[in-house]
Amino acid sequence: xxxxxxxxxxxxxxxxxxxxxxxGWVLPFAIGERTRVTITLRSDSKFRFTSAQKKSAIExxxxxxxxxxxxxxxxxxxxxxIWALEVNHRVDIHIDGQVPLGAGLSSSAALECAVAxxxxxxxxxxxxxxxxxxxAQRAENEYVGMPCGIMDQSISLMAESGHALLIDCVTxxxxxxxxxxxxxxxxxxxxxxxxxxxxxxxxxxxxxERCQSALRxxxxxxxxxxxxxxxxxxGNSLDEISYRRVRHAVTxxxxxxxxxxxxxKKDFPGIGKILSASHHSLKVDYxxxxxxxxxxxxxxxxxxxxxxxxxxxxxxxxAIALTPQEKIHExxxxxxxxxxxxxxxxxxxxxxxxxxxxxxxxSE
Ligand code: GLA
Numbered sequence: 001x002x003x004x005x006x007x008x009x010x011x012x013x014x015x016x017x018x019x020x021x022x023x024g025w026v027l028p029f030a031i032g033e034r035t036r037v038t039i040t041l042r043s044d045s046k047f048r049f050t051s052a053q054k055k056s057a058i059e060x061x062x063x064x065x066x067x068x069x070x071x072x073x074x075x076x077x078x079x080x081x082i083w084a085l086e087v088n089h090r091v092d093i094h095i096d097g098q099v100p101l102g103a104g105l106s107s108s109a110a111l112e113c114a115v116a117x118x119x120x121x122x123x124x125x126x127x128x129x130x131x132x133x134x135x136a137q138r139a140e141n142e143y144v145g146m147p148c149g150i151m152d153q154s155i156s157l158m159a160e161s162g163h164a165l166l167i168d169c170v171t172x173x174x175x176x177x178x179x180x181x182x183x184x185x186x187x188x189x190x191x192x193x194x195x196x197x198x199x200x201x202x203x204x205x206x207x208x209e210r211c212q213s214a215l216r217x218x219x220x221x222x223x224x225x226x227x228x229x230x231x232x233x234x235g236n237s238l239d240e241i242s243y244r245r246v247r248h249a250v251t252x253x254x255x256x257x258x259x260x261x262x263x264x265k266k267d268f269p270g271i272g273k274i275l276s277a278s279h280h281s282l283k284v285d286y287x288x289x290x291x292x293x294x295x296x297x298x299x300x301x302x303x304x305x306x307x308x309x310x311x312x313x314x315x316x317x318x319a320i321a322l323t324p325q326e327k328i329h330e331x332x333x334x335x336x337x338x339x340x341x342x343x344x345x346x347x348x349x350x351x352x353x354x355x356x357x358x359x360x361x362x363s364e
Contacts, residue, residue, distance in 0.1 A: 186325065
């Protein structure tokens, strides 16, 4: 085999935010937008990366494919995967990324997972999707330097169309949960706020570290061993901020389980309420929202959405609104109008249907 084309999707997370690295469960699904990569064997000494969305090519020697030599640009996501998979045969990698960038829809995981699956296929490495998800997370943590959890890579690799995926972020056991909003007259509206606040990296890392130290202080091994009632009983040793961070984690874990039960009963008004409760918790207890996200959520709710919340890491990026189809137009108009009045940059809107995970498109 000399050449392989692989693709992987971005994602949106229905519920379970900032709990993948807190030993929780998450319920994301893959969106239709994908990143395609074509990987071709080379016979010289370089790795060469090109992109349909970038002007110049990047060439790297094997000796420079190490975290300490990271370039701090898009090529790190690819180089990180090559490094994590310990590939040392030179390749050309051409990317065509159709997942919107910077919208909190995980274009980075789509790129990592497409490259990981493509390399696995090209070199017959025989890794499972779970192996590849863990490798891609490691690449992002150790090579790119972003201390993300395992959600984005897992869903990008393991999604199935028509389903959200319940992921146990400790064991990576999964359960496909049927999700067909359109046949219920509903749509999941994605509102890209176009806001990117500077806190993104530092804020994420800080939340993660604070949760870990709060657990140590409580003498607990995992957030999944704790519930809200126990936190009330034993949490008085925590400072006020840590208490709120832990409260978000434990209540969000509970909301994921409630959502699965409600989805099984097709109780969408109930899910809407949970989405809104999640937003409140992310805003007040976890403090990862921002004015643009809050406004999108508030206006979506007041103009007819069943519920809405920020998604992804926060401090900008996207919100989702669970919306009756006939209200979509009005909700978009109201949000755009509110953004104009607030003098925010215009938002972008997408809708998303649960789509397939990473796959090999062709090989020769
Ligand atoms: C980012 C990270 C994920 C997850 C979310 C928040 O998308 O990459 O691992 O932590 O934020 O839920």
